């Protein structure tokens with residue numbers, strides 16, 4: 163089993179692991195060393211592309227394959243040959259000279275009996291299906307010149323109604339980061355090999371890739387043990403055994419006890435959303451601490467919430483010293499400044515798991531090291547949930563120049579010692595051991611005020627039940643995405659809190 167012994171989240175990661183292009187290269191060479199030739203891998207790859215096209219298009223479909231100068235182009239040559247054998251009307255266009263092709267790609271090109279045409283707009287625009295085999299894992303620099311022109315024509319053909327299938331990755335997408343290097347193909351489908359790459363999930367790559375299909379080309383999963391990939395898609399397999407369920411023998415404290423700190427009278431919505439979400443996610447009881455004037459607003463929200471007056475950090479310290487407390491959520495609309503910093507210090511001084519969001523993070527903008535020292539020094543779990551602005555403020559340049567969102571989140575988790583949930587449409591959940599998950603079930607409807615507060619509350623509610631920090635963060639992000647899908651277009655954050663009930667009633671896995 164992959165990454166065995168490193169905690170339960172790894173055990174089920176196998177099929178969901180993401181391989182960077184360099185890791186994929188290792189998978190490739192390890193397979194070749196064990197006796198499968200590179201040519202066989204390329205034949206299998208080209209065949210998988212052809213199968214995908216044949217499954218969706220009629221005999222006689224006009225297919226144009228646009229090949230680049232490397233092995234991605236080699237896959238294109240194989241696909242073209244198989245598609246022609248299977249009755250498609252195939253044209254093959256090559257960027258560059260045939261005699262510059264080397265290795266397996268040169269062998270694949272020799273086996274193609276048809277014409278090799280130069281790349282032209284008319285040949286691309288005449289196609290019903292365009293296969294993009296220009297660049298894949300070997301994209302090394304921004305695309306310009308003829309290749310950029312070809313990508314522009316492929317995109318124009320798609321706008322004109324053609325289907326575009328990318329071989330491995332849409333050309334122009336960096337498989338490591340998901341970034342567009344210059345210009346990139348906008349594909350309907352991408353057929354990749356063995357495992358997905360980070361660029362298929364990270365934005366904007368996810369959008370360019372369209373639907374991603376993973377084909378088996380003969381690489382054995384056993385190579386993963388040596389490669390030890392450090393990222394996976396956030397899939398229920400990774401945490402389904404921790405899904406919150408009430409036990410028949412349970413009582414309210416079995417769900418744990420959470421505290422959510424509320425800001426002033428003009429800013430109570432955020433804590434109310436977080437507290438409601440924590441309860442619905444399964445916390446046994448949730449207490450909201452609020453300044454006196456804000457208290458009635460909180461109390462009138464959900465009768466199930468407990469409210470406690472808290473006018474200063476000292477009082478907060480007393481309230482969170484209850485040993486039965488299992489989770490604390492701090493940050494949503496709490497205000498930026500010393501009072502919040504002090505509340506964070508007090509929360510981190512307890513044995514409860516802590517979620518730090520929004521203002522709790524921004525309050526440490528000028529001295530992030532002080533926060534990280536506290537997080538690092540505690541035995542209980544800490545989850546930080548920054549959006550991109552908060553991330554930049556707290557983790558400044560994490561991962562260095564050119565870092566992917568994965569690298570940045572990983573560096574942030576390593577430097578802080580906590581679990582980092584770097585939010586967005588492609589939320590990354592990073593653990594301090596460097597292993598990261600990329601989430602992919604969140605609908606764009608989640609981009610609405612208060613949605614992040616609900617997420618902090620869900621994670622807090624899961625932590626309250628004793629679920630580990632990484633699992634709670636990963637499951638919480640997934641539940642939040644499901645809640646967004648349940649509530650649907652037009653949702654407001656309050657609807658997400660309500661939708662958690664439906665999410666819990668229909669877990670995303672077979673029981």
Ligand SMILES: NC(=O)C1=CN([C@@H]2O[C@H](COP(=O)(O)OP(=O)(O)OC[C@H]3O[C@@H](n4cnc5c(N)ncnc54)[C@H](OP(=O)(O)O)[C@@H]3O)[C@@H](O)[C@H]2O)[C@@H](O)CC1
Nearest residue numbers: 190204231232233234297298299300301302303304305330
């Ligand atoms: N690994 C595996 O298991 C398997 C991999 N397979 C396939 O191999 C693919 C990877 O092949 P690859 O390594 O040859 O790289 P690829 O994407 O063809 O590009 C390299 C070429 O492009 C060029 N080039 C790069 N950037 C450029 C730019 N901006 N502008 C212009 N040129 C640029 C670069 O030139 P250079 O940088 O050397 O000057 C070089 O000539 C992979 O995606 C998959 O499809 C399968 O066959 C089965 C098993």
Ligand SMILES: Nc1ncnc2c1ncn2[C@@H]1O[C@H](COP(=O)(O)OP(=O)(O)O)[C@@H](O)[C@H]1O
Nearest residue numbers: 549585586587604605606609611612613614615
């Ligand atoms: N385009 C999007 N697609 C999917 N999820 C999104 C998108 N934009 C934002 N989200 C999610 O919505 C939430 C927004 O949180 P945040 O930025 O803290 O907003 P707020 O402070 O208003 O609650 C995060 O969980 C984020 O991952």
Ligand SMILES: [K+]
Nearest residue numbers: 297329331333
């Ligand atoms: K490609």
